[in-house]
Amino acid sequence: MAMSRAVRNPAFRQLRGQRSPGEFAAAVRRAAREIGEHVACDARYIGRVEAGEIRCPNYAYERVFLHMFPGSTLSDLGFSDREAVRGRGAHSTPTEPPDHPSHPHSGKNNEESDVLRRAFMAGGSAAMAAVSLGLGPAPVPSPRHAPHHVGEAEVSAVEAAVRQIRLLDDRHGADGLYQRAAQPLQAAYALLDADTARRSAADRLHAGAGELAISVGWLAHDSGRFDDARSYYAEALATARVAGDPALEAHAFCNTAFLARDAGRPREAVRAAQAGERAAKHLSSPRLLALLTLREAGGWAGLGDRMGCAQALGRAKSLFARGPSDADPEWMTFFVEAELEMLEAQCWSALGDWPRAARHAQRAAALQDIRFARNLALYRAQLADDLARAGAPDRAAAVGQQVLDLLDQDQVQSSRIQAMLAGTARRLLPQRRAAGVPDFLERHASAPC
Template identity: 75%
Template sequence: MASSSQASRAVPNLAFRRLRGQRSPGEFAAAVRRAAREIGEQVSCDARYIGRVEAGEIRCPNYAYERVFLHMFPGLTLADLGFTPRERVRGRGAAPQAGPIHPCCPFDGSLHNSPSDSNRDSDEESDVLRRAFMTSGPTTVAASLGFGLGSVPAPGGPPGEAAGRVGETEVNAVEEAVRRIRLLDDRHGADGLYQRAARPLRAAYALLDACTITRRSTAERLHAGAGELAISVGWLAHDSGRFDDARSHYAEALATARVAGDPALEAHAFCNTSFLARDAGRHREAVRTAQAGQRAARQIASPRLLSLLALREAGGWAGLGDRTSCEQSLARAHTYFERGASDADPEWMSFFGEPELEALRAQCWSALGDWSRAAGHARRAAGLQDRRFTRNLALYRAELAADLARAGAPEEAAAAGDRVLDLMDEVRSSRIQTILADTARTLLPHRRTPGVGTFLDRHVSAFRRA
């Protein structure tokens, strides 16, 4: 459905279509992901993305996709690939907004990426998608997607109120909101994002409840998108210490998965529920939900997904103090991980590489009280982590500091803690702050040790500013 003048002006990218050749959009998307891995990039390319490029909806790719495409077609320029110069895309008029909006952010402008982040992650989406989740509430979201103001009733509205129709534009907007939340969480952590992220979630479920969806494929995508959005918002609640809210969002995602018969979404919901249960001290639940996730994941040809779920199970066993079962789960996770990445790996698993594998191993050994072994894995996790993923880098360094402090290495722990504090202007995560506070308390008796006093003073100062 053409719900904006921008969409109606889209010019098909015939040059890009010729480069795809005889491959299907899905096969070409798989080739893009393989090329990305060859140069150390992470892109979530699928057949829909290729279709949108070929339809002219994406006039210029972001910088990550640009590097991948130029790697795939050496000697060609973006113009040769059929794209519009970036300066021309950036220069087009913006929609009226109530305040400053970062081009990558579906929320308000109170949390900005740095200028370098803006350049690296400049929005490649059409104006329709950029505006889709910038306003609050289902009615205004529906209006920005091209519905009339009364098309989508607010929750609790009159049952007879007219319903709109949901098509590609609305589903793309839901999926884009998920990507935006994940991007911002990777860069900045959950604190400050959670309340704003709840707005597009409410709007997505309002679309499900109030609108007519005529195509089965569209309905499946909207259910999957709404479920993934619930998990993403649940993770923001989880990481910022709102465990009850997180549990509710994960349960909502699980219910959506069951209604839609979507094993990939079900596995994801169980994976996060297991993680939450472990953090909340419900270790038996962590084991059982991880096992349920593995049953769902066996319908998907993704060894990496099974590896992550085995690690979640290992974390539950570690919390129960069952070293044997934990080691068995860790061994199973390692075996799955060594089978490598697959084209069937879910898009949300882009974070799960060797650094996260090492970090989850570290958490297991820490829960079992083997601090030195935990510190070894945490050190590898921090050393392997790409610096672009600031939140995870800060987390791994914080866990390393905690393990070193308990392993009887206060000077090294303070040095690791200092490196976390170096990142705290960029990252806001209650999880990381809690780990760092616990480490500071552990190091208090060692204040006279070189470096420890400096770290403790910096830590106090940082928390006062916060």
């Protein structure tokens, strides 16, 4: 098939301004580091975008560009719709393969990537996910249809699926994603039984499958399906042990500790967090150890051990203060100062110190990036509940209205947040004469479940 003529991208060229392609590429790399992405952007890549050779960036570059230009869409940046680029006409113009911007695939690998994209996100986890991923419906292949030989295209597809699930969850919450998210996981584990050309690819595939299990487990966790979540986290832990992957093991224990706390098993939360700390001890990531120590603090709070909780919080803050590291796992991009404040708020809330909890929840909400609507709604829901318990019903109702705004706009779908807000509404019932409380209660009662 003849290759169509590339159409230049003047919108992207305008964004570069007076900077040289090399200077702009350096700015892209800096922005990527800010959000935990890794892109090999250089002057040649910028030139290819401006020349129209890259009609749509891969998912890593998409995250970086949208971070650099808040409020913009890919269309605003001069790119084509992903579905149009990767659909029937996708091979008429060269496009950038997922996660490897400097190394275009051969025709065979492009075909493999299309198959894997359909395998991993087929049918869409929700209409929103299907549109965001730019993928059309297709059945996930059964294990017997997995490729006989696994190479770069398959491994990259697993890693891309993990990133996109995380991105969609950050922005929208778990409820709209969970029902179909197990399909890409099934395909990933089918690939583990196939031959792998290189040991490095096999290691990446195990890590990717394990991270995918954790991502699906988190969607179950956040949507209130605790038994399902426990099973997925256990599957990820088993994968980590088989592969001898301490980073994956630490992540699995981190989420297991979080789940145990939410499920009312605080002693298990402490032990799982401590196991994660042991796994992460030699990974050179103070931020990872900080998060695991916060999980431990949450367990101590659940046990009513104020001293144990305070000590763990102190260690976590000291570790966090050491700053980010090149060894920080990619999945930890959510763990910024706002999340640190939120987790501390939850600890003091569990210990019954509502005013202190509210102060930390207020900081979390103020610090959170507004683009991540799910976390913003979560932090505000925590703040509303802490304010209600602390004897500030008017402020609680006002913050509760802000959470309902996010829910009403269909920006967020999370059973966790809905349950928290329902608890706040119950606590405010005796305070119906306080300013703003009747309006909040009426609106909450009429909101769709």
